[in-house]
Amino acid sequence: MDTIERLPYDQRPANRDLSHLDGEYGWPLVGKTLDMFRNPHEMFARHYEKYGAISRISITGNKCVLLLHPDYVQRVLLDREKNFSIKKGWESVMAEFFEGGLVMRDFEEHRLHRGIMQTSFKPDAMREYVTRIQSIVKHAVERWALQDTFLFYEEVKRLLLDIAFDVFCWVDDSEMTVKTMNKAFTDMMEGALGIVRLKIPGLLYHRGLRGRQYLKGFFMGLIEEKRASADRDVFAHFCRAKTEDGSYYDDEDIADHMVFLMLAAHDTTTSAATMAAYYLCNDDDLQARLAEDVACSDQPFSYEAFFHEMKEMVGVFYETLRMHPPVSMFLRRTIRECEFDGVRVPADTMVCVPGAYIHRLEEFWRDPNTFDPTRFSEEVNEHRNHNFMWIPFGGGAHKCIGMHFARLLFMQTFAEMVGNYRMEFAKRDYFPAKLQYFPFSKPVDSLPMKLVPRS
Numbered sequence: 001m002d003t004i005e006r007l008p009y010d011q012r013p014a015n016r017d018l019s020h021l022d023g024e025y026g027w028p029l030v031g032k033t034l035d036m037f038r039n040p041h042e043m044f045a046r047h048y049e050k051y052g053a054i055s056r057i058s059i060t061g062n063k064c065v066l067l068l069h070p071d072y073v074q075r076v077l078l079d080r081e082k083n084f085s086i087k088k089g090w091e092s093v094m095a096e097f098f099e100g101g102l103v104m105r106d107f108e109e110h111r112l113h114r115g116i117m118q119t120s121f122k123p124d125a126m127r128e129y130v131t132r133i134q135s136i137v138k139h140a141v142e143r144w145a146l147q148d149t150f151l152f153y154e155e156v157k158r159l160l161l162d163i164a165f166d167v168f169c170w171v172d173d174s175e176m177t178v179k180t181m182n183k184a185f186t187d188m189m190e191g192a193l194g195i196v197r198l199k200i201p202g203l204l205y206h207r208g209l210r211g212r213q214y215l216k217g218f219f220m221g222l223i224e225e226k227r228a229s230a231d232r233d234v235f236a237h238f239c240r241a242k243t244e245d246g247s248y249y250d251d252e253d254i255a256d257h258m259v260f261l262m263l264a265a266h267d268t269t270t271s272a273a274t275m276a277a278y279y280l281c282n283d284d285d286l287q288a289r290l291a292e293d294v295a296c297s298d299q300p301f302s303y304e305a306f307f308h309e310m311k312e313m314v315g316v317f318y319e320t321l322r323m324h325p326p327v328s329m330f331l332r333r334t335i336r337e338c339e340f341d342g343v344r345v346p347a348d349t350m351v352c353v354p355g356a357y358i359h360r361l362e363e364f365w366r367d368p369n370t371f372d373p374t375r376f377s378e379e380v381n382e383h384r385n386h387n388f389m390w391i392p393f394g395g396g397a398h399k400c401i402g403m404h405f406a407r408l409l410f411m412q413t414f415a416e417m418v419g420n421y422r423m424e425f426a427k428r429d430y431f432p433a434k435l436q437y438f439p440f441s442k443p444v445d446s447l448p449m450k451l452v453p454r455s
């Protein structure tokens with residue numbers, strides 16, 4: 001055994017020799033990354049047609065094994081044999097921004113840390129968030145309706161940030177605090193998603209790291225106060241959470257989890273809402289059916305209504321996530337050599353599972369490039385043909401902890417809009433619009449639209 005092999009898996013360099021596999025890397029340095037940014041669906045479709053369900057590729061600066069079959073997704077996400085490190089996967093692209101977050105922790109360490117978040121997302125806590133979210137959403141939608149036209153993406157992003165500050169951390173809402181937090185958060189998001197990743201003052205990446213540092217410091221400074229308070233926001237739950245031996249979690253860990261939570265929650269939900277609005281503006285009949293659904297539910301909407309009623313709205317949520325999953329790929333690194341249908345994947349190799357393409361595989365989905373929420377209706381249930389063909393929230397130990405929260409935000413926002421207004425594109429002949437796919441899907445012009453009161 002040589003020296004490198006004796007190192008723990010998270011200290012070994014990545015394996016970059018995949019010459020035994022079919023596939024292509026693309027351009028030097030950037031590989032296929034730019035093609036993927038332009039249109040991931042087309043890029044992965046071409047790769048799949050040429051090389052099949054397992055091949056080599058170079059994306060995001062990594063030489064990877066690309067896995068394009070739900071059976072492979074199942075093996076990687078469930079990871080019963082502990083062959084795949086999520087930490088080494090995400091670290092390769094997001095190390096500094098995700099530091100200390102749940103996706104930067106493997107196996108037992110991850111299990112212990114996930115405990116910090118459990119209470120915050122239990123139904124009792126969620127029921128309480130519903131009431132708070134309702135009033136924020138109602139005001140925002142009323143404000144949008146007063147404008148001739150507005151950019152949906154920009155407005156929903158602001159709305160979700162307001163909700164995050166309120167529900168996640170009940171920050172003192174003095175204008176100064178909100179403004180500084182907002183700026184730090186926006187800088188962090190832009191830095192995390194920037195393409196040029198150099199720590200040079202003035203560049204987005206550098207500003208992003210400064211924003212992250214500010215937020216982390218902000219949370220660290222409040223931990224004692226929150227712990228002693230009777231607050232019931234997400235942050236307060238984290239501060240009071242106890243480890244298995246009965247002690248509080250470390251302050252640094254709590255602050256890192258808060259920062260990661262805000263990153264994980266925000267742009268994902270913003271993108272899903274924007275893409276749903278885009279399809280809804282294009283379908284008056286669907287909007288009318290949703291409005292009927294909403295009218296039949298008790299108002300103000302209860303937590304139960306979002307989970308047990310409004311089935312058609314759930315279909316819209318699911319179908320939007322199928323067409324445009326905000327987390328479009330899963331990155332992992334092998335810890336030891338594995339095999340997929342007889343193909344060898346060496347230890348320390350990056351594997352990439354693009355959910356965005358699994359959601360459009362023609363063998364599994366009927367007419368996959370068409371937006372059709374009825375495929376999730378009880379009569380059709382197309383996504384039930386394989387447990388891992390629809391994976392917008394992942395699966396296994398790292399399955400999204402905020403998935404019900406995301407659904408709540410989505411349902412609340414659209415119930416408020418379609419219940420009272422008709423959503424319309426601001427421009428004629430807008431559909432199909434030019435879309436941006438990376439880092440998250442949205443129309444490139446941020447979806448100019450208007451709300452017209454339902455008579």
Ligand code: HEM
Pocket residue numbers: 086102103114260261264265266268269272321325326327330331391392393394395397398399400401402403405406
């Ligand atoms: C539509 C919105 C969302 C989507 C599509 C989404 C998707 C995902 C996915 C795919 C993962 C797993 C990543 C992996 O396995 O590599 C994940 C993890 C996570 N998400 Fe979400 N997410 C959304 C919203 C949220 C929200 C609102 C929150 C918090 C309130 C949240 C918090 C988290 C956290 C903390 C993790 C890490 C879980 C762990 O590693 O144990 N997400 N999310």
